[in-house]
Amino acid sequence: MSSALTTLPADPAGLVVGGERITQSSVPQHPHIFPGNGQPNASIVLAGPAEIDLAVSTAWDAQRVWTALTADRRRDMLIDLADVVHEHLDELTALNVHDYAVPVSYAGTAHLLERFLRHFAGYADKPHGSSSPVSGSHDVNLIEREPYGVVGVIAPWNGSLVVAASCIPPALAAGNAVVFKPSELAPLAALRFGELCLEAGLPPGLVNVVPAAAEGGELLVRHPGIRKIHFTGGGVTARAVLTAAAQNLTPVVTELGGKSANLIFADADLDTAAQLSAHQGPLMQSGQSCACASRILVHESVYDAFAEKFLAIVGAARIGDPFDPTVNFGPVISDTAAHRILNTIDQAVSDRAGELLIGGRRIGGELAEGYYIEPTVFGNVDNSSPLAQVETFGPVVSLIRFGEEAEAVQLANDTPYGLNAFVHTRDLARAHRVSRQLEAGSVWINQFSQISPQGPYGGYKQSGSGRTGGLDGLHEFQQVKNIRIGMS
Numbered sequence: 059m060s061s062a063l064t065t066l067p068a069d070p071a072g073l074v075v076g077g078e079r080i081t082q083s084s085v086p087q088h089p090h091i092f093p094g095n096g097q098p099n100a101s102i103v104l105a106g107p108a109e110i111d112l113a114v115s116t117a118w119d120a121q122r123v124w125t126a127l128t129a130d131r132r133r134d135m136l137i138d139l140a141d142v143v144h145e146h147l148d149e150l151t152a153l154n155v156h157d158y159a160v161p162v163s164y165a166g167t168a169h170l171l172e173r174f175l176r177h178f179a180g181y182a183d184k185p186h187g188s189s190s191p192v193s194g195s196h197d198v199n200l201i202e203r204e205p206y207g208v209v210g211v212i213a214p215w216n217g218s219l220v221v222a223a224s225c226i227p228p229a230l231a232a233g234n235a236v237v238f239k240p241s242e243l244a245p246l247a248a249l250r251f252g253e254l255c256l257e258a259g260l261p262p263g264l265v266n267v268v269p270a271a272a273e274g275g276e277l278l279v280r281h282p283g284i285r286k287i288h289f290t291g292g293g294v295t296a297r298a299v300l301t302a303a304a305q306n307l308t309p310v311v312t313e314l315g316g317k318s319a320n321l322i323f324a325d326a327d328l329d330t331a332a333q334l335s336a337h338q339g340p341l342m343q344s345g346q347s348c349a350c351a352s353r354i355l356v357h358e359s360v361y362d363a364f365a366e367k368f369l370a371i372v373g374a375a376r377i378g379d380p381f382d383p384t385v386n387f388g389p390v391i392s393d394t395a396a397h398r399i400l401n402t403i404d405q406a407v408s409d410r411a412g413e414l415l416i417g418g419r420r421i422g423g424e425l426a427e428g429y430y431i432e433p434t435v436f437g438n439v440d441n442s443s444p445l446a447q448v449e450t451f452g453p454v455v456s457l458i459r460f461g462e463e464a465e466a467v468q469l470a471n472d473t474p475y476g477l478n479a480f481v482h483t484r485d486l487a488r489a490h491r492v493s494r495q496l497e498a499g500s501v502w503i504n505q506f507s508q509i510s511p512q513g514p515y516g517g518y519k520q521s522g523s524g525r526t527g528g529l530d531g532l533h534e535f536q537q538v539k540n541i542r543i544g545m546s
């Protein structure tokens with residue numbers, strides 16, 4: 059593997075709480091394993107009860123300092139942070155690769171962090187409220203939007219910088235402080251971002267970064283000092299989060315999993331559709347993404363032609379060292395995940411859920427010590443099968459035939475999830491018509507998923523509630539107050 063793997067510091071990666079790096083905590087450290095070779099590359103300090111308490115209390119102190127600043131000063135400080143992030147994009151990108159072995163060719167989330175910071179900095183000094191007449195009265199009626207105070211943000215291992223980008227800038231612009239909990243499996247880039255917040259001059263404690271296992275996450279959710287939680291992850295954990303949050307009636311925003319449909323109509327540009335489908339399906343992050351388009355619905359008249367092009371691209375994937383910029387397919391997160399995914403493949407073959415067209419095996423040879431699974435495609439899949447209904451979270455996708463447009467929509471919506479949907483067509487009327495019938499929070503026409511600070515992102519059904527991005531994303535970190543001044 060690349061010599062870049064030797065660039066991590068030998069000291070334990072400590073928590074960022076207040077203005078300090080905490081390198082000793084109340085719970086054992088976690089050995090971080092690099093999925094590309096199965097070897098430890100860092101020791102991670104985890105947050106326990108004492109550290110969570112300290113992070114929350116420190117955040118409240120910082121939040122009072124933050125809101126005492128003028129709005130234009132807070133705006134400028136967020137812009138300064140964006141400048142610092144820009145100066146460290148290469149470092150953050152490398153740490154992202156170290157985190158979970160996402161190929162560097164796909165590891166562009168540090169740029170996303172900079173863009174969200176610049177966008178939401180502009181909201182810090184913009185009107186957050188309004189006024190409205192009151193029927194039957196000349197009273198002054200004010201509708202204010204105020205910060206919650208301290209919010210908790212919980213990120214999954216496959217998206218610590220994405221979640222940091224989509225949640226921390228709007229939370230700060232709204233006037234909050236943040237306790238950010240990345241997964242213990244992938245905290246390195248997030249911890250460095252916490253340090254950059256201090257280097258940029260933000261009040262110490264305004265952004266605390268506390269890697270923790272499930273127990274630490276539960277402590278954060280149950281903490282009485284946390285006024286709102288934003289959770290990104292899977293449905294099973296989300297149910298535990300919602301149960302824990304009920305203790306204090308803490309409001310929760312969830313961005314959860316998906317089984318996204320990718321509709322290929324007969325008039326689509328098949329070359330472009332095949333390229334984008336390979337990227338959005340098994341290749342990007344080895345399918346370990348809530349936005350993975352794992353159900354590819356293809357019109358029966360172009361099914362064979364599309365499948366040929368798609369399989370050629372998938373079969374030509376460059377697999378190897380994630381630090382090699384020519385590599386576009388890396389390992390899955392752990393040996394446990396590899397076994398789970400391989401069991402899913404074996405079960406689909408046993409159930410005859412579809413025809414195995416390519417892949418399906420663990421990769422050996424010089425990659426045997428890593429957690430590499432071949433990009434895997436099943437054809438003629440039954441949409442009611444577990445293969446098509448249960449989120450695999452790995453490089454496994456299904457090709458499904460459809461006839462009429464109505465059938466495509468019905469198949470696409472026949473899932474408990476509704477995060478993303480994708481449509482490939484040259485017919486503008488169809489694009490509008492179909493996108494409005496699809497039960498998904500985001501519909502991408504002739505392109506792949508591109509989260510942006512201007513666009514609200516979130517799910518329908520069991521893919522979550524609430525939004526990040528856009529004005530909706532800002533409002534998630536604000537609570538509404540009505541002030542009425544009697545003028546009679």
